[in-house]
Amino acid sequence: MFSRLRNDFPILDTRVGESSLSYLDSGATSQKPQCVIDTFTEYYSQRNAAVHRGAHSLAVMATDAFEAGREAVADLVGGAPEQVVWTKNATEALNVVALGIDRASHGFGGEAAQCFSLGPADSIVVTEMEHHANLVPWQQLAQSTGAQLRWLPVTDAGELDLSDLESIVDETTKVFAFTHVSNVLGTINPVDTLVARARQVGALVVLDACQSVPHMPVNFVDLDVDFAAFSAHKALGPTGLGTLWGKTDLLNSLPPVLTGGSMITTVTMEDSAFMDAPQRFEAGTQPVAEVAAFTTAVNYLAEVGLEKIFDHERELAGVLLDGIAKIPGITVLGAADNRIGTVAFDVDGVHAHDVGQYLDSQGVAVRVGHHCAQPLHRRFGVTATTRASTYLYNNTEDCEQFLAALAEVRPFFGVQ
Amino acid sequence: MFSRLRNDFPILDTRVGESSLSYLDSGATSQKPQCVIDTFTEYYSQRNAAVHRGAHSLAVMATDAFEAGREAVADLVGGAPEQVVWTKNATEALNVVALGIDRASHGFGGEAAQCFSLGPADSIVVTEMEHHANLVPWQQLAQSTGAQLRWLPVTDAGELDLSDLESIVDETTKVFAFTHVSNVLGTINPVDTLVARARQVGALVVLDACQSVPHMPVNFVDLDVDFAAFSAHKALGPTGLGTLWGKTDLLNSLPPVLTGGSMITTVTMEDSAFMDAPQRFEAGTQPVAEVAAFTTAVNYLAEVGLEKIFDHERELAGVLLDGIAKIPGITVLGAADNRIGTVAFDVDGVHAHDVGQYLDSQGVAVRVGHHCAQPLHRRFGVTATTRASTYLYNNTEDCEQFLAALAEVRPFFGVQ
């Protein structure tokens, strides 16, 4: 099955110089199957129109496509369609929560939003392995409200250090935001334990699900998180679309950040009233074609099956880790057992940028740098690493092409 | 030329029941030429990757496409590529300015942002003809800072009433935000006069260019505005993309609203430093395929020529207005001479929703409702109107199909 579905992805036939393409950068963004690409053509040729407005037939078809997307996502991650809010990317989704709390803390949203209000006596907790998207907005919120920002450290093994969980997440903690899966280490975090602690102290749980939703079965209702965010583009979907998922009552009381058309009920020159979620957070013309394309992607993922995708990628992770272990001078960051197919490493004596350049010359696409996780890199004493990350379309040959090239890196740069 | 280019738009061949499609809803969103649709296929099949990251070849091609878009837009509207910030839509662009000022007013952005700081002694001025996207964010800013919100009224003729311009825009005015062209009345506002007054009192000028950039030659440098916003989807481009244009020094000192990856320089667990514009406002993975498609759209528009598009649409506006004048019981809102091909009207005795439904049954796609301009409708004593709006692909037959159907509306509903 996985060998067959590779043919659905036209870009994987690309030649890079004399090599075939081994695309191991799905942690940054995934490639798209033909059916997702075709959805754009179909949408713009047959049913493009502004949604939720106008009585004409195209508008009705566009609106149907737009709302069907919420149903597909709710089927994928749990909850009801109206719990699915469209954003431009996962980063916006996380900001909508952080900035919504900021606005609530400054008096917006009235009585209903008081539950979100933060002040100097409160704390916000994140982890040391967060992507900047789930760190910087909370720093900003802390600055704006006077709340204290705390974090769970990371062990040498690349796992969350839970030894001080009870003192870090304590009665002052109002928000606990953490990633489901590290985009650098590949580690799958123990959401259950973390949520349980949050419930003990009454903190809101915000889950960064960018690296979990595309790669494994995830159900936000079962995980009992309050808000969750992920991107379409990492899950076979298009650029320009992300998802904020939230509990209905919380979404309906969180003050909106972006305001404008299509999210209001009544507007006078002096004041405005806002709709309930999801429209509440969807000001202006939405990424409708993107939602249509993502719906196709979600259906594709569901058909393949997330459980199978997870197993397939774990197999590839094994190939990568075993192969890397045989190459001298390579240090993998983190060694979590419970992981996805994302492996970041340091090559002794060769800077990551040079490693990536050499791999590219051999047709291998990986990512180099801090992967938007500077604090995590600092914790491991490096400024940049090379990261190989898999997806459902990768196969053992991709991994072997990568390993063969990686073995040549230090010789090429004259390091032994 | 205009009769030929109609063939570039596949959706215009759609049949609605037994009628051909007369698409007169471009004020809401435009249709796309085949070349723009093809760009998605081409991008996702050949050069999809995360931009500004990673050394691999796909990433380089994607980054090139992404940055080329800024150049195309700068060629279209003036200024340098780095003055072009990508957003999800025009609404986000306007919010980035309003919320950036909000943050500056609450101490963010340090010394450099002080020029944006607002307080209770200041005023913000808008107009009574604004789209909610250029009204609600300013209401929110006024609420957040204590600044006073004022507005220029609209005359019966559908033009801005400038008689009290000097007292409404006065020394207290820090922000003057107005639309270039009304999305309801079609009126082109006298930007020169308004900017001149803003300069006298030292107010920032924010231009809503959503309905001007797609339909006429516009140069933000010549107009001397400080910030401007428009959407790709109304200008032959895709959904999910908007543009914020700004003067460089202002962009670089405005505090960013959405924070996260790819817009930072250094991040520690405690604090972060931000890049200059445009990246400063582009947190997270950007709508890269959308930028590629919009680049194709902008090149298409430039090739046809905005001057010619403007003339073509003025001609169609003449056909619409003359034809409507001959149908009994129809009142057009506003009668500005200086206008684009957007005409909103009231049908005596038939609600706009019913008008739109009847027109749709005759293959005519128009928009009905308040068009995200409730205060303007209230000013004209109606809650909803029907709006026909043209674009370069429309022809006289579209207008005639519309007029023929419109003449049947009151008879169908038994009104005389």
Add this chain to the structure above:
Amino acid sequence: MSTQMQQLYQQVILDHSRSRIGNAALLREGAAGPHGSSHQINPTCGDEIELEAEISDDGAIAVRWSGDGCSISMASASVLSELASENSVEGMLDIEAKFHELMHSRGTIVGDEEILGDAAAFSGVSKFPARIKCALLSWVAFKDALNQAQTSLKE
């Protein structure tokens, strides 16, 4: 003219939209028995309705409303008022549920005229997703107002 349009704008709907039953001055604080009132708005088009429901001692329901909107929403409010004057509280709750179901059927079910009366004429509306909200606007207001009236009855 398409048959879909004829199904949507049935004569009974056009008639109700012109001579509107229940469209009367609101009593507000002057209402006599257990009553409730609700203001509903359709953000897309600005249609609005304010509706009062009153339950008299003998269990009869009186509905008064004032609103501004398209023929579908006005006709729906009129039909609702007519039905309210002919049915008990339980009967109206049943009708409301059936009407709701009919509106979301996308044309797959036919309204039972025995129960729904003139409201059965709205079956064509369910094929026009953009108009379902118009047809339901007054019913949402009615359900809300009736609920308030019932609550105050129990107190």
Add this chain to the structure above:
Amino acid sequence: MSTQMQQLYQQVILDHSRSRIGNAALLREGAAGPHGSSHQINPTCGDEIELEAEISDDGAIAVRWSGDGCSISMASASVLSELASENSVEGMLDIEAKFHELMHSRGTIVGDEEILGDAAAFSGVSKFPARIKCALLSWVAFKDALNQAQTSLKE
């Protein structure tokens, strides 16, 4: 191995990246003559450089730097330091402009070895847009620091 790779990683670049000229302890406040210092960072990969430029009485330039980055950025800083020790202020400004132009040429021009010395070896870098910033990082720092040194010279 592609020739593009060989052009990018010329032996002289690899050599400079290993034995780095000018890579020395910074003097900071202890610097003697008119001097300047600049800290530059490449946000994409986290590469950074801190560079001091000092102009002595006879117009000679001394460069010291400390940094962390890829072979291109480290080699570039090394080559820059070498050139600074051999050229006047005007000469270095000229070289900086020519190097800048070379980097943005996308491989269309060949660096003049007479003027650019070892920096001419970076012509292959200009074909790799993602690496141009690496090559320019130290030069941006140098231009900034030299500018400060010149300013303090005039005071």
